Amino acid sequence: xxxxxxxxxxxxxxxxxxTAVPSFxxxxxxxxxxxxxxxxxxxxxxxxxxxxxGDGRFLVTERSGKLVVVESGVVSGSxxxxxxxxxxxxxxxxxxxxxxxxxxxxxxxxxxxxPAEDAGLQRGTGTAVMAAKLVLTNGGxxxxxxxxxxxxxxxxxxxxxxxxxxxIADDGNLFVTLGERGSMERAQDKEDLAGGIVRIAPxxxxxxxxxxxxxxxxxxxxxxxxxxxxxxxxxxxGRLFTVEHGARGGDEVNMPTAGDNFGWxxxxxxxxxSGVSIGEGTEKEGLEQPIYYWDPSISPSGLDFYEGSxxxxxxxxxxxxxxxxxxxxxxxxxGDTVAGEERLFEGQLGRIRDVRVGADGAVYLLTDEDNGRLxxxxxEGK
Numbered sequence: 473x474x475x476x477x478x479x480x481x482x483x484x485x486x487x488x489x490x491t492a493v494p495s496f497x498x499x500x501x502x503x504x505x506x507x508x509x510x511x512x513x514x515x516x517x518x519x520x521x522x523x524x525x526g527d528g529r530f531l532v533t534e535r536s537g538k539l540v541v542v543e544s545g546v547v548s549g550s551x552x553x554x555x556x557x558x559x560x561x562x563x564x565x566x567x568x569x570x571x572x573x574x575x576x577x578x579x580x581x582x583x584x585x586x587p588a589e590d591a592g593l594q595r596g597t598g599t600a601v602m603a604a605k606l607v608l609t610n611g612g613x614x615x616x617x618x619x620x621x622x623x624x625x626x627x628x629x630x631x632x633x634x635x636x637x638x639x640i641a642d643d644g645n646l647f648v649t650l651g652e653r654g655s656m657e658r659a660q661d662k663e664d665l666a667g668g669i670v671r672i673a674p675x676x677x678x679x680x681x682x683x684x685x686x687x688x689x690x691x692x693x694x695x696x697x698x699x700x701x702x703x704x705x706x707x708x709x710g711r712l713f714t715v716e717h718g719a720r721g722g723d724e725v726n727m728p729t730a731g732d733n734f735g736w737x738x739x740x741x742x743x744x745x746s747g748v749s750i751g752e753g754t755e756k757e758g759l760e761q762p763i764y765y766w767d768p769s770i771s772p773s774g775l776d777f778y779e780g781s782x783x784x785x786x787x788x789x790x791x792x793x794x795x796x797x798x799x800x801x802x803x804x805x806x807g808d809t810v811a812g813e814e815r816l817f818e819g820q821l822g823r824i825r826d827v828r829v830g831a832d833g834a835v836y837l838l839t840d841e842d843n844g845r846l847x848x849x850x851x852e853g854k
Contacts, residue, residue: 513542521533522838541612552612559585585600586627637702639703645673646673648670650670650697653667662687663687668692669692669694671693693731697726698718714775718740723772725810735751766797789804795824821837823841
């Protein structure tokens with residue numbers, strides 16, 4: 473594993489940006505030359521996830537519970553039929569993914585904080601996944617054939633650490649990341665889905681080739697996670713990569729394989745917010761190590777591999793959004809190893825919640841704010 477450098481700028485920018493609206497810099501120098509950031513839309517209510525509709529329009533989730541269509545720089549309409557969400561704390565309408573056959577099926581997946589009564593339970597909230605067919609209309613759209621295909625098995629009253637991201641594998645199965653809801657011991661409970669990554673079929677059933685170690689809930693792919701808010705599939709080999717929040721320090725980049733235990737809270741590179749140590753140290757036999765970590769934290773959210781020709785030299789690298797870091801990070805990948813880190817637009821764009829690479833090779837960002845923005849990053853003039 474490797475530790476991130478450039479500690480002081482993160483701390484300084486974090487302190488400044490908690491008390492002031494971030495300034496917007498249109499152009500920064502980078503390893504690929506000058507990059508230009510263009511605001512495509514603003515006025516979004518804490519946008520969480522982004523998808524490309526293929527006709528120049530964008531689909532965006534807002535944490536408050538709306539699914540909106542962005543067209544020609546404005547919100548052109550909302551989508552009816554979204555699930556009922558609990559929009560408190562870190563909960564609400566969260567991730568969004570289009571099925572591989574979306575162009576013909578219209579099928580999409582949404583993750584969200586589901587109220588207990590909708591799940592037939594007595595109290596609390598939990599992370600759930602809904603599948604539905606998206607029917608687009610002039611400006612907006614509607615969801616049809618809605619079905620909750622997954623929900624975590626133990627709801628509680630916490631408003632923290634829902635996760636959650638969806639990554640769709642080459643075989644069509646879904647990886648869904650789940651936070652431990654602020655109760656760290658749940659991440660080591662092999663029957664409690666909190667603090668794990670689950671692998672489910674498109675209809676929510678459990679794939680026959682899930683790892684299923686003794687005592688594990690059958691949905692599990694890996695356990696021992698704190699709050700993973702980024703997940704993506706590496707195009708060249710179909711491997712899953714994730715990023716997750718540490719406590720005070722210890723944000724991680726992980727490469728989960730079947731049956732892995734990443735150790736939270738037994739091992740961690742962070743400490744409690746009070747400064748008290750957590751667990752037994754940074755390593756323990758039988759527990760997995762991150763391939764990279766940050767200390768201090770950048771609060772990573774959003775993750776994508778760069779595959780395109782628009783930005784020279786970035787092919788195969790990981791792009792990560794930073795919330796508390798107010799930064800876009802490029803991780804220079806050398807196989808499964810992080811060879812270096814480049815920080816871009818640090819302290820200039822705001823809290824970056826989602827990162828997606830478009831078919832045009834540009835990088836698209838969402839900022840998590842009352843006045844959230846959709847931003848396109850590309851070389852000048854492209």
